[in-house]
Amino acid sequence: MKKQQLLYSSEEPLNNACRSRFWPGLWHRALIQTLAVVALATNGQVQIRAKEFMSTNGPVKVELIQTNDCYQLYVDHKPFYIKGAGLESGNQAKLAEHGGNSIRTWRTENGRASGQQLLNSAFKNKLYVTMGLEIERERHGFDYNDKTAVARQLERVKAEVLKYKDDPALIIWAIGNELNLDAKNPKVWDAVNDISKMIHQIDTNHLTTTPLAGFKQDLVRQVKTRAPDLDLLSFQMYADIVNLPRYLRESDWNGPYMVTEWGATGHWEIPKTDWGAPIENDSTTKADFYQKRFEAVIQADQKQCVGSYVFLWGHKQERTPTWYGIYGVWCRSNSIFPVPCWKVRGKLPAAPASTLTSKPRGKCALCRRSLKKVSCALTMRRSPMSSNTPARLP
Numbered sequence: 534m535k536k537q538q539l540l541y542s543s544e545e546p547l548n549n550a551c552r553s554r555f556w557p558g559l560w561h562r563a564l565i566q567t568l569a570v571v572a573l574a575t576n577g578q579v580q581i582r583a584k585e586f587m588s589t590n591g592p593v594k595v596e597l598i599q600t601n602d603c604y605q606l607y608v609d610h611k612p613f614y615i616k617g618a619g620l621e622s623g624n625q626a627k628l629a630e631h632g633g634n635s636i637r638t639w640r641t642e643n644g645r646a647s648g649q650q651l652l653n654s655a656f657k658n659k660l661y662v663t664m665g666l667e668i669e670r671e672r673h674g675f676d677y678n679d680k681t682a683v684a685r686q687l688e689r690v691k692a693e694v695l696k697y698k699d700d701p702a703l704i705i706w707a708i709g710n711e712l713n714l715d716a717k718n719p720k721v722w723d724a725v726n727d728i729s730k731m732i733h734q735i736d737t738n739h740l741t742t743t744p745l746a747g748f749k750q751d752l753v754r755q756v757k758t759r760a761p762d763l764d765l766l767s768f769q770m771y772a773d774i775v776n777l778p779r780y781l782r783e784s785d786w787n788g789p790y791m792v793t794e795w796g797a798t799g800h801w802e803i804p805k806t807d808w809g810a811p812i813e814n815d816s817t818t819k820a821d822f823y824q825k826r827f828e829a830v831i832q833a834d835q836k837q838c839v840g841s842y843v844f845l846w847g848h849k850q851e852r853t854p855t856w857y858g859i860y861g862v863w864c865r866s867n868s869i870f871p872v873p874c875w876k877v878r879g880k881l882p883a884a885p886a887s888t889l890t891s892k893p894r895g896k897c898a899l900c901r902r903s904l905k906k907v908s909c910a911l912t913m914r915r916s917p918m919s920s921n922t923p924a925r926l927p
Contacts (some may be wrong), residue, residue: 534583534636541724549708569735570910572717573732573904577751579881587609587656587702587772589662590701591699592607592698592699592700592701592703592736592738593609593661593701593703593704593741594607594608594609594610594738595607595608595609595704595705595738595739596740597740597764597765597789597839599789599859602741602836603787603835603836603837604765604788604789604836604837604839605839606789606839608661608704611661611838612837613661613704614840615634615635615661615663615791615839615840615841615842616632616633616634616635616840616841616843617633617634617635617636617637617840617841617843618633618635618636618637618842618843618845618846618859619636619637619638619639619793619794619842619843619844619845619846620636620637620638620845620847621638621639621640621643621645621646621651621845622643622645622847622906623846623848624846624847624860625654625657625658625660625847625848625901626658627887628658628660628833628846629658629659630659633658633660633782633846633898634660634661635660635661635662635663635704635840635841635842636655636662636663636842636846637662637663637664637665637707637842637857638651638662638663638664638665638707639665639667639707639710640665640667641664641665641666641667641693641696641697643697648664648693648696648697649697651771652664652697652700652702652703653702656700656702660690660702661702661703661704662700662702662703662704662705662709662790662843663704663705663706663742663793664697664703664705664706664707665707665709666690666693666694666707666708666709666713666728667705667709668686668690668708668709668710668712668724668725668728669682670709670711670712670714670716671712671715671716671717671718671721672714672715672716675721676718677718677721678720681729681794683720683724686724687724687728687731690708690728690731691731691735693737694706694731694732694735695735697720698735698736698738703739704739704740704866705717705722705739705740705741705742705764706732706736706739706740706741706742707742707743707767707838708725708728708729708732708741708742708743708763709725709743710742710743710744711744711745711746711769712725712745712815713745713746713747713752714746719755719759722755722756722759722760723759723760724764725743725759725760725763726759726760726761726765727765728741728759729741729762729763730762733762738876740790741762741763741764742763742764742765742766742767742793742892743760743763743766743767744768744769744793744794745766745767745768745769746769747768747769747770747773748768748770748777748780748781748784749771749778750783750784750785753766753784753785753786754784754785757785757828760847764789765788765789765790765791765794765839766788766789766790766791767790767792768790768791768792768793769792769793769794769795769844770792770794770797771794771795771796771797771798771799771802772799772802772803773794773799773802774795774823774826774830774831775826775829775830777792777830777834778834781834781837787837788837789837789839790837790838790839790843791837791838791839791840791841791842792830792831792838792839792840792841793841793842794803794842794844795831795841795842795843795844796823796829796843796844796845796857796859797814797819797822797823797827797856797857798814798822800813800851800852800856807835811852813852813855815857816855823843825831827841843859844857845857845858845859846859847859847860847861847871848860
């Protein structure tokens with residue numbers, strides 16, 4: 534990967550493993566550019582602070598640079614660590630307010646807002662975007678042996694890339710979503726590679742990835758072999774994310790990656806009732822899992838992981854109305870909302886929302902509605918909720 538001169542940097546911390554060799558050169562260049570740079574030691578990490586801004590004159594240059602056996606993401610020539618959330622119709626302003634710096638989508642058009650509207654909103658809220666590209670799935674009947682259909686898909690995706698490639702909020706293209714789920718035909722990765730090559734031909738500024746459901750060594754090896762044009766891989770894991778460090782050690786993947794979905798324990802990973810319905814964790818338990826999984830896995834990987842997107846910033850009916858959403862239904866937050874996973878402000882937000890053991894009283898910390906009248910979704914529940922509602926994947 535081509536190295537590019539750094540003009541200045543942002544608040545994002547350099548990976549610890551990169552610091553010993555990279556820091557002196559960065560500091561020297563920053564002095565030459567007469568920037569006011571302050572190095573702050575916080576929790577054993579060095580941070581470089583400078584005025585935040587987003588370019589308004591076209592696309593930003595995005596790069597992955599390997600230094601001293603670790604990978605660092607650069608956006609507009611600044612070190613950038615993704616503190617993101619999966620979001621298509623959630624509140625972008627609140628994400629930014631709580632320290633988020635990026636969102637990911639699953640498609641360019643979500644039926645509620647156009648891709649351009651979403652990008653415009655992200656730019657307004659100083660959030661960069663990993664934009665999803667809808668790719669046909671074998672589990673939905675698409676045949677990757679059909680060359681005509683595959684070629685037609687490539688042209689459709691090309692039109693989407695051409696439409697949005699120059700937007701200043703865009704940083705990464707996510708090609709498909711969990712294309713490995715219930716798939717048997719490896720030609721899907723040939724198609725992904727062709728799409729990535731097409732993107733790099735017409736868009737030289739942004740990176741490409743494909744989000745995978747879970748982590749399997751043979752799958753990673755297959756994607757690495759058949760789709761070498763991808764800039765990085767993305768993994769989507771829930772309770773099993775605690776095993777990701779071991780999976781990486783045992784595999785032959787030593788390149789960069791993101792975690793593009795993580796959060797509550799999956800409904801397939803949890804105990805069930807006698808009649809087979811999954812039992813949802815209460816919000817206090819979820820909050821604890823969010824914190825521990827982030828710190829033990831995502832934050833701990835200073836070499837290969839360039840950031841993550843928590844699932845989901847908003848509300849979604851999947852098994853239950855409260856299983857995956859960081860926001861509740863009746864109220865606009867629940868007790869997993871204030872978990873400061875990104876560690877950018879050093880303390881919990883004031884007045885966290887109610888937990889399972891709380892009585893509904895006062896006002897919600899986020900939407901200020903009276904909890905006597907309208908309780909947070911998970912506060913209203915006095916016992917674990919379960920449901921047989923079919924799952925609906927993004």
